[in-house]
Amino acid sequence: MDIEFSPALxxxxxxxxxxxxxxxxxxxxxxxxTTSVFAPFETVMAWQKILSEKGWAAPNWPVEYGGxxxxxxxxxxxxxxxxxxxxxxxxxxxxxxxxxxxxELGSEEQKQKHLPGILNGxxxxxxxxxxxxxxxxxxxxxxxxxxxxDHYIINGQKTWTxxxxxxxxxxxxxxxxxxxxxxxxxxxxxxxxxDYPGMEIRPIIGLxxxxxxxxxxxNDVRVPVSGRVGAENDGWSVAKSLLKxxxxxxxxxxxMYARLELIRAAAQGTPSPFGGMMADDPTxxxxxxxxEAEIASCAAYERMMVSGHPIAQDPAAPSITKVIGSELAQKxxxxxxxxxGVNALPVQSQALEVGSNTAMLTDDFDLIAMPxxxxxxxTTIYAGSDEVQRDLIARSVLAQHR
Amino acid sequence: xxxxxxxxxxxxxxxxxxxxxxxxxxxxRQKIVNxxxxxADALWPEFTDMGLLALPLPENRGGFGxxxxxxxxxxxxxxxxxxxxxxxxxxMLGAQVLALGGAAQAxxxxxxxxxxxxxxxxxxxxxxxGRLEVLQTEVQEGSDGLVLSGEKRLVLAxxxxxxxxxxxxxxxxxxxxxxxxxxxxxKVTGYQTVDGRQAANIRFDQVAIASADxxxxxxxxxxxxxxxxxxxxxxxxxxxxMSALVQISAAYAATRKQFGQPIGNFQAIVHKLADMKIAxxxxxxxxxxxxxxxxxxxxxxxxxxxxxxxxxxxGRLVGETAIQLHGGIAMTDELxxxxxxxxxxxxxxxxxNTEYQLRLAGAGG
Numbered sequence: 132m133d134i135e136f137s138p139a140l141x142x143x144x145x146x147x148x149x150x151x152x153x154x155x156x157x158x159x160x161x162x163x164x165t166t167s168v169f170a171p172f173e174t175v176m177a178w179q180k181i182l183s184e185k186g187w188a189a190p191n192w193p194v195e196y197g198g199x200x201x202x203x204x205x206x207x208x209x210x211x212x213x214x215x216x217x218x219x220x221x222x223x224x225x226x227x228x229x230x231x232x233x234x235e236l237g238s239e240e241q242k243q244k245h246l247p248g249i250l251n252g253x254x255x256x257x258x259x260x261x262x263x264x265x266x267x268x269x270x271x272x273x274x275x276x277x278x279x280x281d282h283y284i285i286n287g288q289k290t291w292t293x294x295x296x297x298x299x300x301x302x303x304x305x306x307x308x309x310x311x312x313x314x315x316x317x318x319x320x321x322x323x324x325x326d327y328p329g330m331e332i333r334p335i336i337g338l339x340x341x342x343x344x345x346x347x348x349x350n351d352v353r354v355p356v357s358g359r360v361g362a363e364n365d366g367w368s369v370a371k372s373l374l375k376x377x378x379x380x381x382x383x384x385x386x387m388y389a390r391l392e393l394i395r396a397a398a399q400g401t402p403s404p405f406g407g408m409m410a411d412d413p414t415x416x417x418x419x420x421x422x423e424a425e426i427a428s429c430a431a432y433e434r435m436m437v438s439g440h441p442i443a444q445d446p447a448a449p450s451i452t453k454v455i456g457s458e459l460a461q462k463x464x465x466x467x468x469x470x471x472g473v474n475a476l477p478v479q480s481q482a483l484e485v486g487s488n489t490a491m492l493t494d495d496f497d498l499i500a501m502p503x504x505x506x507x508x509x510t511t512i513y514a515g516s517d518e519v520q521r522d523l524i525a526r527s528v529l530a531q532h533r
Numbered sequence: 534x535x536x537x538x539x540x541x542x543x544x545x546x547x548x549x550x551x552x553x554x555x556x557x558x559x560x561x562r563q564k565i566v567n568x569x570x571x572x573a574d575a576l577w578p579e580f581t582d583m584g585l586l587a588l589p590l591p592e593n594r595g596g597f598g599x600x601x602x603x604x605x606x607x608x609x610x611x612x613x614x615x616x617x618x619x620x621x622x623x624x625m626l627g628a629q630v631l632a633l634g635g636a637a638q639a640x641x642x643x644x645x646x647x648x649x650x651x652x653x654x655x656x657x658x659x660x661x662x663g664r665l666e667v668l669q670t671e672v673q674e675g676s677d678g679l680v681l682s683g684e685k686r687l688v689l690a691x692x693x694x695x696x697x698x699x700x701x702x703x704x705x706x707x708x709x710x711x712x713x714x715x716x717x718x719x720k721v722t723g724y725q726t727v728d729g730r731q732a733a734n735i736r737f738d739q740v741a742i743a744s745a746d747x748x749x750x751x752x753x754x755x756x757x758x759x760x761x762x763x764x765x766x767x768x769x770x771x772x773x774x775m776s777a778l779v780q781i782s783a784a785y786a787a788t789r790k791q792f793g794q795p796i797g798n799f800q801a802i803v804h805k806l807a808d809m810k811i812a813x814x815x816x817x818x819x820x821x822x823x824x825x826x827x828x829x830x831x832x833x834x835x836x837x838x839x840x841x842x843x844x845x846x847x848g849r850l851v852g853e854t855a856i857q858l859h860g861g862i863a864m865t866d867e868l869x870x871x872x873x874x875x876x877x878x879x880x881x882x883x884x885x886n887t888e889y890q891l892r893l894a895g896a897g898g
Contacts, residue, residue: 132535132537132538132539132600132821132825132828133534133825133829134534134822134825134829135534204534413896416895416896417888417895418895419895420838420839420892420893420894421891423839423895424839424843424846425843427822427839427840427843428815428818428843428847429815431815432815432818432819434534434818435818435821437534440536440537440818441537442814443818445814451811451814454807454811455811455815518800518804520807521804522807524806524810524811525803525804525807525810526803528779528783528806528810529786529787529797529803531783532783532784532786532787532788533797
């Protein structure tokens with residue numbers, strides 16, 4: 132066994148550190164004020180532009196499309212250094228979802244039209260998958276698209292379209308046939324604008340009191356057929372292919388370690404009702420020890436993924452990764468809110484804006500503790516709820532015995 | 534980064550697995566464990582021939598200078614086969630601490646490595662954490678020389694040991710002294726642990742210690758390193774037991790029928806199985822990461838503490854879930870499931886339980 136990085140990789144780390152240190156103050160502030168997967172929009176999109184000029188916006192893309200060509204270990208190091216500095220994560224929809232999908236399955240024309248804007252952050256793509264009656268059972272979606280010459284006419288509703296009110300593009304699943312199995316009548320569409328006549332976007336106010344998710348209504352919306360990826364009625368396999376690009380987990384533990392340090396620091400400054408500081412309280416020691424143990428397990432699992440160890444090649448690995456990462460985020464956010472205590476209760480939406488003139492009441496730990504806790508409840512729900520993931524994990528474990 | 538076993542380690546695992554499959558299937562194991570005290574060393578000649586006894590010891594002490602990953606490679610199998618032979622007590626603790634000694638202990642060490650003698654480390658006391666700072670056993674200067682007094686608990690391999698090494702507080706700090714279990718003032722009460730190991734509680738009442746039986750240069754750092762390596766070995770056993778439980782439970786859920794169908798069709802069961810698989814995967818990953826750190830000499834005491842804590846937390850989850858998933862049959866001595874759980878429980882309790890390790894790490898230790 133060997134855990135060292137080569138001198139070349141350590142040199143790479145130094146290069147990454149040097150560049151990340153140049154992140155502008157508002158980007159750092161956005162990182163400190165990130166309370167979900169989705170960092171403050173305008174700042175993070177501007178930061179993506181800077182990263183794409185450096186050539187570092189899409190570590191997972193092939194070089195010919197503007198990727199970095201980094202090895203798994205290089206990506207790991209980049210993620211680690213990025214998260215350690217609490218920089219805001221780039222929004223995943225374009226770079227980690229629709230971009231890689233187009234590279235794999237898009238037409239030449241679609242690639243040329245869309246990839247540059249995805250890479251440099253000019254375009255933000257919202258995801259139109261879920262519907263009010265199609266959540267975990269996504270294949271039961273019924274937002275319909277009917278072919279009319281060179282167009283599809285869309286009618287229906289999408290929901291949980293993240294930041295759709297900020298988006299200028301949308302990728303979506305529509306029903307083009309109700310024949311056969313429900314998975315067989317689905318088509319994958321790219322919308323090159325989100326202001327087609329008949330489209331209406333309504334933000335949904337989340338538990339943090341702010342809009343992040345949206346509903347999108349379609350009323351006889353005519354969109355060009357040229358936006359279709361793959362064949363008509365073959366959208367389910369296209370969507371499944373996209374899922375494999377959505378692999379989460381990598382770099383999460385570095386972000387969690389950074390938050391662990393925030394918690395430790397906060398406990399140093401929080402008096403214990405039993406005397407002394409919270410940081411000196413044995414019950415705190417046990418709780419923070421448990422959290423660190425969980426982060427260490429997750430970090431170890433990430434290393435198995437990076438090094439290609441067989442346990443990370445298990446057929447159930449993507450689901451296991453999802454559950455480990457989502458549950459860990461919830462544990463960390465729960466601990467933050469507990470340590471923050473009553474200081475997490477004031478609603479401070481104004482102070483949470485990047486560049487806000489409204490002073491925060493205490494500090495930025497207390498500022499994010501409650502919104503982060505509340506929004507983290509979604510981690511076990513989105514991208515295939517943890518119950519669905521557990522079904523998949525067990526199916527693979529049982530398959531060897533049936 | 535590479536967390537896989539090397540070809541030599543794979544070969545060692547293969548031959549150990551073959552040996553255990555041939556000579557130590559569950560029924561045989563149960564016969565051995567349920568036999569009279571002392572029969573638990575049934576595998577000792579084979580382990581000796583395979584070089585396992587010398588594996589962790591330094592080469593200048595007649596050992597093979599094995600790496601932590603060598604030990605983890607065999608430890609997982611010990612857990613998977615519920616090995617009751619006293620490897621942890623006699624090798625990880627006894628032989629390794631004996632090897633800290635000097636020329637005066639060389640003959641005994643040679644006999645230990647040859648499988649002719651067993652030396653047990655009498656270290657744990659009622660705290661059960663193995664922490665040197667809380668030792669109560671003492672060596673004092675009496676009128677006729679050194680005398681040892683105190684009580685040790687859970688002395689693994691201590692019920693049939695030829696010699697004991699006792700940790701104690703002396704005038705200059707930690708002392709390690711060799712004691713003959715038959716010496717006057719020594720009372721050995723042997724027993725079997727819930728997970729099938731032989732152990733003893735041992736009282737020392739004004740036991741005379743010859744100065745030649747004091748291990749020279751006993752230092753806490755060396756002893757702590759051995760204790761941490763033993764925690765790693767116990768963690769490997771825990772992972773072996775957890776992996777076995779996942780397999781056994783999946784096979785059961787796939788075949789056991791109730792309400793006219795395999796219980797593996799029910800989501801309540803399926804999610805328990807998934808929880809077991811997730812916990813087992815986390816444990817394996819955590820173990821391998823700390824093992825690799827230890828191989829590079831970069832594992833800190835807190836790394837072992839956090840690992841041991843996770844084995845306790847996740848192991849308990851896997852074991853208790855396995856019992857629940859099997860239902861009544863898992864409450865019987867006949868099924869192996871309960872024995873795996875008992876192995877996990879014993880590992881959790883040894884050398885500092887979960888809560889202890891978490892507090893230690895949480896306090897910055």
